[in-house]
Amino acid sequence: MIASIMDSDQFPAGASRTSPASITEALRRAMRPRDGRAALRVAPGHQPELQRIIFCLLRETADLKGGSLLEIAPDDWLLTEAPTPEAERLQALISKLLPESQVQLLPLPQSKAVLGGFLGAVPAPKFLDLPAPAPVSLLGLEARLGRINLAQVLARRSYVTLSAQGDPALRLQRLALDTAALRQALGNYAEDPSLLRHAQSDLQEKLLAALGEPESRTGLLGGALAAPLLVDMQAALLPEVSENNVDAGEAATSTALYATLALHEAISLENLAARRAFLKRDAWGIAITGLSAAALPLLNLQALPADFLLLEWCEELTERTSAKLFARLDPSRLILDACDGDAAISFGLGLGIQHYGGPWVEDLVAARRMNLCPEAQRCTRAECRNRGLAAAASGRMGCHMPHLLEAVLPKASA
Amino acid sequence: MKTMRSAFEKPGSIPEDMNSAVALSIAVRDAVALGEERLVLMLRFSALPRARRLGNQAALLRTSWEPLNSTARVKSFKLPGGDLVALGLPNAAAALEEHRAALFSMLGEEEANHAVQMLRLPAQAAAVLALVHDSLGFTTALGAIGLKQSGDEQPDGAAIAAAERALAGVDLSTFVRRQRIVWLEPGGANTRLLWEDRRVNLPQICERLMERADLSLPKAFAERLPQELRDMRASALPLRVESIFAPAFLRLDALIPQSQRQKLLIAFNASDILAAPELFLLARKFLNARGYRLILEASGPMAALALPSLRAGFAFLRLIWSDDFPTANSNADAVLRDRIAYPAEHVVLAGADSPAAIAWGWEAGIRMFQGRLIESQRPLG
Numbered sequence: 001m002i003a004s005i006m007d008s009d010q011f012p013a014g015a016s017r018t019s020p021a022s023i024t025e026a027l028r029r030a031m032r033p034r035d036g037r038a039a040l041r042v043a044p045g046h047q048p049e050l051q052r053i054i055f056c057l058l059r060e061t062a063d064l065k066g067g068s069l070l071e072i073a074p075d076d077w078l079l080t081e082a083p084t085p086e087a088e089r090l091q092a093l094i095s096k097l098l099p100e101s102q103v104q105l106l107p108l109p110q111s112k113a114v115l116g117g118f119l120g121a122v123p124a125p126k127f128l129d130l131p132a133p134a135p136v137s138l139l140g141l142e143a144r145l146g147r148i149n150l151a152q153v154l155a156r157r158s159y160v161t162l163s164a165q166g167d168p169a170l171r172l173q174r175l176a177l178d179t180a181a182l183r184q185a186l187g188n189y190a191e192d193p194s195l196l197r198h199a200q201s202d203l204q205e206k207l208l209a210a211l212g213e214p215e216s217r218t219g220l221l222g223g224a225l226a227a228p229l230l231v232d233m234q235a236a237l238l239p240e241v242s243e244n245n246v247d248a249g250e251a252a253t254s255t256a257l258y259a260t261l262a263l264h265e266a267i268s269l270e271n272l273a274a275r276r277a278f279l280k281r282d283a284w285g286i287a288i289t290g291l292s293a294a295a296l297p298l299l300n301l302q303a304l305p306a307d308f309l310l311l312e313w314c315e316e317l318t319e320r321t322s323a324k325l326f327a328r329l330d331p332s333r334l335i336l337d338a339c340d341g342d343a344a345i346s347f348g349l350g351l352g353i354q355h356y357g358g359p360w361v362e363d364l365v366a367a368r369r370m371n372l373c374p375e376a377q378r379c380t381r382a383e384c385r386n387r388g389l390a391a392a393a394s395g396r397m398g399c400h401m402p403h404l405l406e407a408v409l410p411k412a413s414a
Numbered sequence: 415m416k417t418m419r420s421a422f423e424k425p426g427s428i429p430e431d432m433n434s435a436v437a438l439s440i441a442v443r444d445a446v447a448l449g450e451e452r453l454v455l456m457l458r459f460s461a462l463p464r465a466r467r468l469g470n471q472a473a474l475l476r477t478s479w480e481p482l483n484s485t486a487r488v489k490s491f492k493l494p495g496g497d498l499v500a501l502g503l504p505n506a507a508a509a510l511e512e513h514r515a516a517l518f519s520m521l522g523e524e525e526a527n528h529a530v531q532m533l534r535l536p537a538q539a540a541a542v543l544a545l546v547h548d549s550l551g552f553t554t555a556l557g558a559i560g561l562k563q564s565g566d567e568q569p570d571g572a573a574i575a576a577a578e579r580a581l582a583g584v585d586l587s588t589f590v591r592r593q594r595i596v597w598l599e600p601g602g603a604n605t606r607l608l609w610e611d612r613r614v615n616l617p618q619i620c621e622r623l624m625e626r627a628d629l630s631l632p633k634a635f636a637e638r639l640p641q642e643l644r645d646m647r648a649s650a651l652p653l654r655v656e657s658i659f660a661p662a663f664l665r666l667d668a669l670i671p672q673s674q675r676q677k678l679l680i681a682f683n684a685s686d687i688l689a690a691p692e693l694f695l696l697a698r699k700f701l702n703a704r705g706y707r708l709i710l711e712a713s714g715p716m717a718a719l720a721l722p723s724l725r726a727g728f729a730f731l732r733l734i735w736s737d738d739f740p741t742a743n744s745n746a747d748a749v750l751r752d753r754i755a756y757p758a759e760h761v762v763l764a765g766a767d768s769p770a771a772i773a774w775g776w777e778a779g780i781r782m783f784q785g786r787l788i789e790s791q792r793p794l795g
Contacts (some may be wrong), residue, residue, distance in 0.1 A: 047696075048659070049656075049658075049659035049693060049696060050696060052659050052661075052664060053658075053659060053664065053696075053700045056664045056667065056668060059668075060668055063668075093703045096699050096703055097696070097699055097700065097703075223439070223440070223443075224435070224436050224439040224440070224543075224546070225435075225436070225547075226436045254494040254495050254549075262689070263688045263689075264684075264685040264686070264687075264688040264689035265685070267684055267685060267688060267716060267717045267720045267721065268684075268685045268713055268717065269716070270713065270714035270715070270716050270717075270736070272716060273716065290688070292691060292692070294691035294692040294694075294695055295688055295691035297726075298687065298688070298691060298694075298721055298725075298726045299688075299720060299721060300719060300720055300721070300722050303716070303719035303720040304720055305716075403440050403444075406436070406440065407436050407437075407440065411437075
């Protein structure tokens with residue numbers, strides 16, 4: 001994609017000017033003894049989107065104010081010269097997009113020694129090498145989807161509460177598509193985001209159908225449901241409000257299934273709040289995933305009509321969120337997902353969060369299960385963990401105590 | 415209609431009896447696997463009239479159950495929802511039978527027939543497991559899954575590919591719909607044109623080319639825009655977040671003089687933003703630094719409430735009117751108006767195709783409108 005920008009004749013160091021001689025020429029020009037100029041050295045980072053906009057900003061200044069844009073190394077760009085006010089303005093702008101340490105203003109001609117250092121070291125400048133992804137053909141997608149074994153691309157995850165002593169108790173289970181497994185099963189179709197979404201939606205529909213059949217349901221869960229189940233689904237699959245339950249019958253006494261919607265899907269369902277009340281009668285609840293550190297500051301959490309909000313743990317959560325953000329939200333509605341260590345748990349406990357999930361929790365669950373298992377010495381922790389996560393019978397093979405595996409986290413007395 | 419507020423505030427609840435239900439289903443399957451005989455006595459509160467399920471009566475029924483637990487020959491389970499199940503060895507038959515009779519005497523004959531059952535394992539295992547699933551709400555929940563038979567509506571891969579080929583050769587300008595955004599006050603004073611909204615009429619393209627298949631916004635539209643810049647007044651351009659980083663937009667950006675950039679309003683859909691919040695934050699920094707102004711497009715009140723536009727750095731909120739809007743004077747309506755109490759300079763009500771929409775907008779303090787009703791008025795400015 002960037003190649004098409006590069007092809008345009010607006011790029012100062014265009015194809016015709018990439019010879020070492022022209023680089024030398026550009027640098028020599030920059031080093032000439034004239035005041036009021038500055039060079040700008042930028043490390044654009046590796047995110048393609050960021051690289052592209054930084055590139056455009058640098059190029060625009062080079063076009064309008066003279067100077068050349070050079071690539072010293074793949075993550076090291078140089079705008080050879082610009083009038084000082086322009087260079088400073090550009091530095092300020094880029095500093096909003098990148099950490100300040102990645103943008104360096106080099107006043108000229110004072111910094112000519114620095115530029116001189118590039119004369120010898122500069123390899124032939126390479127343009128941003130970001131070829132447009134080859135379009136993925138759709139042909140054969142349906143056949144490939146048809147061949148995927150649903151159980152192989154699902155994971156049976158656990159969400160627990162922790163006692164004061166740190167003992168976990170199973171509170172929720174979740175059947176979620178395992179994205180890594182799905183990508184592998186889809187091969188190069190997965191490289192097109194829209195095809196990946198199509199595949200996810202197709203498999204989520206199959207998951208619901210499979211849950212409706214006692215045999216396949218038992219297969220996926222490895223037995224009975226050990227806790228209420230979060231079922232990942234697209235908004236379109238959310239059960240409709242059935243006519244006959246509007247005023248007939250009593251509400252279900254407990255919630256068995258939680259329709260688990262991605263944040264962006266959930267907010268596109270305008271009637272979600274009203275539907276949630278009706279779904280409750282049918283023993284359905286709503287959970288919303290995708291609450292990341294980036295999304296949180298944009299959101300008004302109170303307005304999300306859900307029984308559970310799944311917060312994705314990452315380090316930035318501690319920086320980007322404040323207690324204020326959660327102040328008006330009942331912490332019992334929050335689940336801290338993707339917990340990978342103690343930092344996550346202390347963050348969650350600080351907010352009063354009770355439910356936890358993620359790799360750290362799966363480890364903990366496997367460890368506790370092995371404590372109770374009379375056959376534990378025959379397996380490793382990793383084996384027990386992976387068998388607990390498996391939704392396919394083949395993935396549970398080798399377990400000597402399938403009943404313990406079924407119950408995920410059996411009670412010590414059981 | 416339930417108020418939105420109360421619907422928001424109910425936290426999820428998880429029954430503590432879940433473990434008990436799992437233990438029971440494991441015990442049942444064990445008995446079946448080993449061919450062992452067991453007696454199962456069940457009391458289903460859900461099958462009893464309301465009065466029996468609550469208060470003293472329920473407490474009495476539960477207390478009467480307790481003596482059963484005093485023997486090692488019987489194991490009791492309390493299921494989520496309150497149903498009670500006793501699993502007994504064959505030599506506990508007398509005790510279980512006695513309690514069954516006691517329950518019949520406490521309940522009416524007809525009630526007891528519904529709610530009290532004595533079953534035998536392994537023969538009646540299926541019935542016991544069904545009850546467990548019932549009590550978990552699983553049966554109800556699964557019954558509510560209405561899988562749509564959407565096979566014929568969803569285009570398959572080949573159809574989409576064909577549609578993409580067709581779309582590549584189409585002059586999109588035919589499908590660009592321009593609509594005016596006007597400032598409209600009750601009484602008609604100060605009416606003025608604010609800007610022009612340009613968007614590809616996607617439903618129309620879909621109808622023409624691919625029979626209901628849905629496509630995301632064609633990026634090609636951005637490529638057409640430079641030609642229109644010569645006569646540019648303030649315009650709004652709906653884009654997907656990723657499109658900001660596409661060469662087409664970056665080229666367009668380079669073509670627009672700095673002084674003109676504030677005339678171009680970039681509109682993002684709330685759902686697109688939350689699908690890629692990280693990318694949106696980057697796009698926002700870039701667009702703000704370049705001098706563009708941003709519009710948040712909310713497909714309805716829910717999206718507008720969930721993503722507060724002022725806090726998220728948008729110059730405008732474009733709220734799309736629909737008949738789903740809360741009816742006037744309902745509680746939800748009050749909550750909504752309270753929450754979108756933004757300055758009049760901030761909110762545009764789009765899809766204002768009926769006087770009712772404009773009236774609702776005026777009442778909510780909205781003064782900027784877009785829609786067929788606006789288009790049908792005499793030219794402005």
